[in-house]
Amino acid sequence: MLTVNDSGQLVSPNGQTPQAPPVNPALSSQLKELSESEGGLLDRRMFFDPEIYKVELERVFARSWSFLCHESQLAKAGDFFSTYIGADAVVVTRQRDGSITAVLNSCRHRGMKVCRADWGNAKAFTCTYHGWSYSTDGSLVSVPSEEYAYYNEIDKSKLGLLRVPQVQSYKGLVFGCFDPEAPSLVDFLGDMTYYLDILLDRVDGGTEVISGVHKWKMRGNWKLAAEQFSGDNYHTISSHISVLLSEFPPEAADAFMNVDGLEINPAEGHGVGVMYSPTGAPFSAGSSEAILRWRDETRQESINRLGKERVEGMSWTHANVFPNFSYLHDSSVLRVWMPKSPTEMEAWSWCIVDKKAPQEVKNAWRTQAIRHFSPGGTWEQDDGENWSYCSGAGGQEGVVTRLSKLHVEMGVGHERSHPTLPGKVSRTYSEQNQRSLYRRWGEFMAAESWKDISVPVRTAEVIDRSDMAKAGES
Numbered sequence: 001m002l003t004v005n006d007s008g009q010l011v012s013p014n015g016q017t018p019q020a021p022p023v024n025p026a027l028s029s030q031l032k033e034l035s036e037s038e039g040g041l042l043d044r045r046m047f048f049d050p051e052i053y054k055v056e057l058e059r060v061f062a063r064s065w066s067f068l069c070h071e072s073q074l075a076k077a078g079d080f081f082s083t084y085i086g087a088d089a090v091v092v093t094r095q096r097d098g099s100i101t102a103v104l105n106s107c108r109h110r111g112m113k114v115c116r117a118d119w120g121n122a123k124a125f126t127c128t129y130h131g132w133s134y135s136t137d138g139s140l141v142s143v144p145s146e147e148y149a150y151y152n153e154i155d156k157s158k159l160g161l162l163r164v165p166q167v168q169s170y171k172g173l174v175f176g177c178f179d180p181e182a183p184s185l186v187d188f189l190g191d192m193t194y195y196l197d198i199l200l201d202r203v204d205g206g207t208e209v210i211s212g213v214h215k216w217k218m219r220g221n222w223k224l225a226a227e228q229f230s231g232d233n234y235h236t237i238s239s240h241i242s243v244l245l246s247e248f249p250p251e252a253a254d255a256f257m258n259v260d261g262l263e264i265n266p267a268e269g270h271g272v273g274v275m276y277s278p279t280g281a282p283f284s285a286g287s288s289e290a291i292l293r294w295r296d297e298t299r300q301e302s303i304n305r306l307g308k309e310r311v312e313g314m315s316w317t318h319a320n321v322f323p324n325f326s327y328l329h330d331s332s333v334l335r336v337w338m339p340k341s342p343t344e345m346e347a348w349s350w351c352i353v354d355k356k357a358p359q360e361v362k363n364a365w366r367t368q369a370i371r372h373f374s375p376g377g378t379w380e381q382d383d384g385e386n387w388s389y390c391s392g393a394g395g396q397e398g399v400v401t402r403l404s405k406l407h408v409e410m411g412v413g414h415e416r417s418h419p420t421l422p423g424k425v426s427r428t429y430s431e432q433n434q435r436s437l438y439r440r441w442g443e444f445m446a447a448e449s450w451k452d453i454s455v456p457v458r459t460a461e462v463i464d465r466s467d468m469a470k471a472g473e474s
Helices: 025-036 050-061 146-150 185-189 192-200 222-231 241-247 250-258 289-297 299-306 359-373 378-388 432-446
Strands: 066-070 079-085 088-094 100-104 119-121 124-126 133-135 140-142 166-170 173-177 207-219 261-265 271-276 314-321 325-328 333-341 344-354 424-427
Touching: 050 333, 050 432, 066 079, 066 088, 066 207, 066 333, 088 173, 100 166, 166 185, 166 192, 173 185, 185 192, 192 314, 207 359, 207 378, 222 271, 222 314, 222 325, 222 333, 222 344, 222 378, 222 432, 241 250, 241 378, 261 432, 271 432, 289 299, 289 359, 333 359, 344 359, 359 378, 424 432
Parallel strands: none
Antiparallel strands: 066 173, 079 088, 079 119, 088 100, 124 133, 133 140, 166 173, 207 344, 261 271, 261 424, 271 314, 314 325, 325 333, 333 344
């Protein structure tokens, strides 16, 4: 497991690959079975068992690349954003040299949060309990009454805030990883970069997030939300029927419910969904004339940057980057499902827009996101209610109920390759991506270290534009 060295930094013990904390033998055997299963049946305990949740925080979240924030939230030196990797609170900050660092939001003296603001700009972080003060890169710079209380014997160089060992960006999205042995962010993403580019790299100038962050708590395990955004178009025709009928003309609602498309598994654990759209117009509810006009005006630029196969005849809808970072492309929403307990999650939601878009278009995207995918959004309320009554919430962990397994077998054996799109594809009603997410989850849970975890095989080229693809190395 990770340890803290004499200099106060997270390291691998003795320079070796970090080893996972020991797990009781009975649970270890069950985790291995989950990892090796190729079927579509899930043990319900994955969604409510406290012991599984503990291992999950250590073996999934402490090893994976987690989304932290967007670079536009860190525009100036000293800009910071407070967030979490799993259950660990961290602060992400832009340094004077332009790099981005992330540190644990926990004072080395008594563990008090050194930053209690959600975001802002600071020259230092000072613990309000005893006054220990840290620079924005986490170095301990001041201890009150150092001479009297510590006889000038305290070594501040060893008591800085613990740094997240790896912090990297992909075209504006900032990720962090606690495991120094994990592969690079781009390697972790694999061919998911091909699909992220549709959101992040469609026009010159990239993207930015606007209007802060919505946050709300819900009953239900975080994996329920992640798997839905990874590959579940199937729920739309039942869960969102009232929204479709109220927000679309009857003929448009009927077309939406019968449209064809693809679920795409670009790399193990990640998932993307797309609907065929003859005009290329988005299927997202309530797209204003301003948004449609902007997409039409920039269509040729997008084709030049991405190619016709990612632009023409496609309405990109939902996606999830393993483990818990989701987005809705046509609705311009970023989402993180923060685990708060085995049966509770907290949703964090951003509105992402093309940076060079006119203000009218940005306002329209923001309004669309609030109306449909905020805590009171017309679509969001349907999803939250569903998750709160699924396995692991709402009394669904009863001793008899837990005996039956959950069925995730839709489309088993019908996955196939696509002539132009990287990854495996299946029909728009499929659970291919959900199975992939749970296989990846099981692989992480059973592995002793990153030596036991596969790295996605890349088949698509990464488009590296010097003005957009940046890395903030800590």
